[in-house]
Amino acid sequence: MSDLDSLALTPRLLVALDFDGTLSPLVDEPMSARMIPAARRALDALTALPATDVALVSGRSLADLRVISEHTDDSLFHLAGSHGAETWHPGARTGQDDPDDPADRELLAELVAEVERIVAPVDGAWVEPKAFGLGLHTRLARPDAAQEAQREVDALLAERAPNWRRRTGRDILEFAFRHEGKDQAVAALRERLGATGVLFAGDDVTDEDALRALGDDDLGVHVGAGDSAASVSVEDPAALAALLHRLAQLRAAR
């Protein structure tokens, strides 16, 4: 029996998925990212099944994740935004789970302004203010200019916010004063939903936190090329959508 076949038989299944690069192809304008239609159909099929939950687990702020995933108030998908520091659950709709320290907010505003000054002369680099931090995007910058901007921003944050969590991703360098990771996001969802088996899929470095924390009854899927803690790899979002569709079929037939 394949890993997918046995996961389909688990009493309570959680399908937890990263968004960018996993359900949506990477695009130059982050707010124009959308789930590919085949992925949407597979997720809808999974949520329609008994004892089966679907969650989107993203580095995006919850507000942005709701926009790009076209998530509405009656949606059945659970959401974990900001790497798990913000959540939304059908029927409960919680937002940010813990209050912030005003000093963090003040420092964040100052740092966003300073990083914007650093990257203003760099073509193709820009700052994304995030719920608990900031991201320096360099997808459209020349590689040497991107490297130099990242070096300057790294130095600034090392001096002004040495305790913030640093993350790298696809043409992005991020810092946040909240330290939650996708491993904690999946653990919280698993506990809340009583999941006996989890499928987690992701394409990026931050997804490896969740993939490394999976157990024997779970299945990790890496989307794209490169090393991963996942036991299964697929080429792109379309191939992941096909795998999720197959999982829905197997689970419907159990």
Ligand SMILES: O=P(O)(O)OC[C@H]1O[C@H](O[C@H]2O[C@H](CO)[C@@H](O)[C@H](O)[C@H]2O)[C@H](O)[C@@H](O)[C@@H]1O
């Ligand atoms: O955890 P994820 O859902 O994968 O979010 C990770 C980051 O996604 C966004 O940036 C990435 O996707 C953009 C759109 O495809 C792309 O332009 C960018 O180069 C990628 O880094 C988002 O803007 C970040 O805030 C997320 O942390």
